[in-house]
Amino acid sequence: MRIGIDIDNVLSNFNEVLLNDYINHDKELGNNGIIKNNVYIRDMFNWPKDEEQQYYHDNIERIAKSLNVLENAPEYIRKLKEEGNEIYIISGRDNGEYSDPYKMTFDWLNKYNIVYDKVILTNAYNSLEKAKICLENDIDIMIDDIIKLVNGCKQCL
Numbered sequence: 197m198r199i200g201i202d203i204d205n206v207l208s209n210f211n212e213v214l215l216n217d218y219i220n221h222d223k224e225l226g227n228n229g230i231i232k233n234n235v236y237i238r239d240m241f242n243w244p245k246d247e248e249q250q251y252y253h254d255n256i257e258r259i260a261k262s263l264n265v266l267e268n269a270p271e272y273i274r275k276l277k278e279e280g281n282e283i284y285i286i287s288g289r290d291n292g293e294y295s296d297p298y299k300m301t302f303d304w305l306n307k308y309n310i311v312y313d314k315v316i317l318t319n320a321y322n323s324l325e326k327a328k329i330c331l332e333n334d335i336d337i338m339i340d341d342i343i344k345l346v347n348g349c350k351q352c353l
């Protein structure tokens with residue numbers, strides 16, 4: 197079986213690191229912390245939209261490089277591979293936010309000894325792109341945290 201696996205919020209603690217970074221930056225700004233719940237992290241704080249976008253743009257590469265792997269994820273992937281499955285790491289990191297997304301991703305996967313057969317990066321802001329990549333590469337199972345991807349696969353069929 198060919199298994200596609202996303203990285204951020206599947207293998208990595210992306211949201212946890214982003215939230216902690218935003219909380220710290222909000223303190224530096226002298227603000228009052230989270231003002232909105234039930235929205236994405238980037239919208240939780242009382243920052244002007246353009247300032248938030250600039251902060252994200254200026255810091256997301258540093259944040260992504262600092263992500264930790266989720267507990268036991270490398271061992272489970274190794275087990276899946278040993279059982280004869282192919283592992284395709286498919287992540288929406290080729291989105292213009294990172295200076296060298298492939299190198300950054302290979303470095304991170306190697307750091308945590310994550311085994312894989314192939315790495316494919318897509319543009320996270322195009323919800324159909326990852327779905328198309330899954331279909332083009334005959335992915336049998338895709339493990340992802342984004343519901344839009346699943347809906348995208350349905351649309352592409």
Ligand SMILES: [Mg+2]
Nearest residue numbers: 202204205341
């Ligand atoms: Mg993800």
